[in-house]
Amino acid sequence: MESHYLSTLFDHSMRIIYGNDIAVKAIQEENFHPWPDGATVVKAVWEQVENEYGELRPGKFQNVQFMVKDTKKFKDTEGWGFAKFSTETRIPTGKTASFAKESCISCHRQLAEKTGYLFNVPLKTNPLPLNHWNxxxxxxxxxxxxxxxxxxxxxxxxxxxxxxxxxxxxxxxxxxxxxxxxxxxxxxxxxxxxxxxxxxxxxxxxxxxxxxxxxxxxxxxxxxxxxxxxxxxxxxxxxxxxxxxxxxxxxxxxxxxxxxxxxxxxxxxxxxxxxxxxxxxxxxxxx
Structure with a gap:
């Protein structure tokens, strides 16, 4: 099952975060200390555009970011591989995979250690459904x-x-x-x-x-x-x-x-x- 959630940021961007079956199962079971190998999270980012209703909706595409868990392959970055492609021509960030060790993981280590180095883990709230559709x-x-x-x-x-x-x-x-x-x-x-x-x-x-x-x-x-x-x-x-x-x-x-x-x-x-x-x-x- 692919699943999704949303975020916005102070830089006036809108983001949709996609998770594969392994990532979703890990969230369901709270099994992200550490995340299992194969978990993949993708964040797509757009500019915010305000419409006639006063709502913010996605405008121009900015970038897409990937995090892929492979403990053996990415030992230096807590088992996470990082990639980022910007603009509609998908320009890669960094000339080699080492950019993740030099930039990405330092911020994730500092702020997101409690959630297995992932910023956008969904919030825990009061489960009181009126029904259980989907x-x-x-x-x-x-x-x-x-x-x-x-x-x-x-x-x-x-x-x-x-x-x-x-x-x-x-x-x-x-x-x-x-x-x-x-x-x-x-x-x-x-x-x-x-x-x-x-x-x-x-x-x-x-x-x-x-x-x-x-x-x-x-x-x-x-x-x-x-x-x-x-x-x-x-x-x-x-x-x-x-x-x-x-x-x-x-x-x-x-x-x-x-x-x-x-x-x-x-x-x-x-x-x-x-x-x-x-x-x-x-x-x-x-x-």
């Missing part, structure tokens, strides 16, 4: 966490009882992300191949078989990196599909899977407005 709860770490509201009748949990839960997009891929500073939220729009191609074309017409999931989290300050925010509690999951009716027309179905949708510019949207708001997101482009 949730894989474990008593460990989370990529996305669950609700903290509507809990007045539930005994308060101590920090030791908090857990980390991996959000499973069920095979859907990231289309784009957004951040709402006013609401303090971060969102990822997932989709299948048809919905991604639809987003690329910017066409108002749709074909049957498109599938979208719009997932919103509350964001928190990253305790490992001052000036960076990372997604925390999961607030809402919305799902959109397209079908062909018996009359031959393409229809769009909206379903609220979990939580309550966030307002847009202070206004609560109806279903048709939510559909338009979600599917008008343009994809974050990777070279």
């Amino acid at each position: 949730m894989k709860p474990v008593n460990m770490y989370i990529l996305t966490s669950l609700f903290l509201f509507q809990i007045s009748c539930i005994p308060e949990k101590t920090s030791e009882q908090f857990s980390r839960i991996v959000f499973d997009p069920a095979g859907l891929k990231v289309i784009t992300s957004s951040v709402n500073r006013q609401l303090g939220t971060m969102s990822i729009l997932y989709g299948n191949s048809q919905s991604y191609q639809q987003a690329l074309t910017e066409s108002t017409g749709h074909t049957a078989g498109e599938e979208y999931s719009f997932v919103t989290w509350k964001y928190e300050g990253n305790p490992l990196y001052d000036g960076s925010d990372i997604n925390g509690e999961l607030l809402c999951v919305e799902h959109i599909t397209t079908q062909r009716s018996q009359a031959g027309k393409v229809t769009i179905t909206y379903e609220l899977k979990q939580g309550k949708p966030m307002p847009v510019k202070g206004k609560s949207l109806n279903k048709l407005e939510r559909i338009h708001y979600i599917i008008e997101h343009r994809p974050a482009i990777l070279p």
